[in-house]
Amino acid sequence: MHRWFGDRLLDRALWMPNRGSLARAWLVGFPITVVPFLPGQSVLAAAAALIVRGNLLLCIALQFLSNPFTAPVQLSACYFAGELAQGRTPSDVWRHVAETPLDLLTGDAVVSLYLGACVVGMLGGAVGYALILGIWRDSRSTRKRRSKFH
16 A cells, blocks of 8 residues: 555545545535545545545544435425526526426436535635635644734
C-alpha cells in the first residue's frame, strides 16, 4: 500500500480537522453523497479526499447523509432540480408529478434525477466550501487580530 499511496495516508490534512482540509472534504464529499444509488460511495469519497488532501473522516461521514431515511427528501430535491435544469417551471413540475406520478418510473425521470443530483451536489459542495472557509477562522489569524487591539 505504501508503494501506491506513499506518505499521503499520513498527511495531517487527512486526519486532523482544519479549515482547509474540512472545506476540501466538503467540496468533494458532498457531491458524491447526493448521487443516488451509487455503490461504493465511501470508497469514492475516500479516494476523492486523498486526491484533494481533504479530511478523510468528514468525507466518509458525509456519505451517511444519504440513507433510506433521507432518501425521500434527497430524491425529490434531485428530481426537482433536474427538471428545473431542463427548463421546466416549478408549477409545471408539480402539476406533472400530481397528474402522472407513474411517469417518475420512466427513463426521463432517471435523467432528471441524476442531472439534478449533479446540480445539487455541485451547488451544495461549493456553498459548503465557501461557508467553511468564510466562517471558520484559524486560531493564528484570530490571535493576530487580538494582538492588534490589545
